Amino acid sequence: MEIVIRPDYDGLSDTACSIVRAELARKPDLVLGLATGRTPLGLYERLRKSGDSFAKVRFFDLDEFYGLGPSHPDSFQHFLRTRFLDPVGAAPGNVRLLRGDVADLEAEARDYEEAIRGAGGIDLQILGIGRNGHIGFNEPGSSLGSRTRPKTLTPEVLAHYVRDIDPLSRMTSFALTMGVGTIMEARKLLMLACGPEKADIVRQFVEGPITAEVPASMLQLHRSAVVVLDEAAAAGLKRRDYYKWVFENKWRVGQK
Numbered sequence: 001m002e003i004v005i006r007p008d009y010d011g012l013s014d015t016a017c018s019i020v021r022a023e024l025a026r027k028p029d030l031v032l033g034l035a036t037g038r039t040p041l042g043l044y045e046r047l048r049k050s051g052d053s054f055a056k057v058r059f060f061d062l063d064e065f066y067g068l069g070p071s072h073p074d075s076f077q078h079f080l081r082t083r084f085l086d087p088v089g090a091a092p093g094n095v096r097l098l099r100g101d102v103a104d105l106e107a108e109a110r111d112y113e114e115a116i117r118g119a120g121g122i123d124l125q126i127l128g129i130g131r132n133g134h135i136g137f138n139e140p141g142s143s144l145g146s147r148t149r150p151k152t153l154t155p156e157v158l159a160h161y162v163r164d165i166d167p168l169s170r171m172t173s174f175a176l177t178m179g180v181g182t183i184m185e186a187r188k189l190l191m192l193a194c195g196p197e198k199a200d201i202v203r204q205f206v207e208g209p210i211t212a213e214v215p216a217s218m219l220q221l222h223r224s225a226v227v228v229l230d231e232a233a234a235a236g237l238k239r240r241d242y243y244k245w246v247f248e249n250k251w252r253v254g255q256k
């Protein structure tokens with residue numbers, strides 16, 4: 001894992017934007033996996049303003065609440081379409097987001113995995129991390145080899161996302177999520193985390209053991225994972241200074 005520590009959220013978003021744009025320049029028909037949540041908003045804003053063409057990019061996403069259709073204001077699909085996909089002019093035929101309003105979740109999950117395979121796999125997957133170590137909706141205890149499937153959510157996770165909905169209702173207690181195994185098959189992972197409330201879990205997933213109790217710790221086994229943090233989220237890392245030194249000096253490799 002490469003750990004990049006930026007001074008603040010703006011710096012984090014700038015770095016994340018440079019990474020996505022470099023992948024897009026390399027491959028205009030990039031297969032891009034999107035994340036919802038607060039953390040990537042700065043990245044999406046910068047990509048919207050970049051003027052880059054996303055016309056050929058194929059899009060997937062990480063997860064969706066069960067019961068919420070694409071037009072529901074709390075659905076992840078609505079979030080991604082309004083904040084990112086519509087403004088960058090994503091081609092409708094290139095967008096395959098998970099649907100939470102289907103009758104058969106298992107069939108939707110199978111179809112989704114098939115669609116990812118049909119696109120040749122995900123080139124770059126954007127990720128955030130929950131305070132409990134989840135990636136997508138793979139909560140602690142999730143199989144580290146899991147595939148896209150329905151999952152039961154914790155009340156804490158629901159509270160983080162959904163306003164004013166009964167957390168005990170069936171509609172909001174379940175979700176569909178890409179599995180940890182599915183995420184790990186993406187050719188490159190870009191994990192973003194910011195703020196002091198993420199410092200403890202960042203320390204655990206970057207420098208702790210690989211364990212299903214912290215699903216994000218599985219990133220340690222990925223061949224090409226970049227973790228971009230702000231100072232606050234990096235505050236608990238033992239080797240913080242070393243990561244900074246590596247980032248500032250890696251350009252020297254191969255120089256005389």
Ligand code: F6R
Nearest residue numbers: 035036037038039128129130136
């Ligand atoms: C979003 C997702 C979640 C979030 C995580 C962090 O699609 O799958 O795993 O990335 O909960 O959320 P924020 O960025 O709001 O702290």
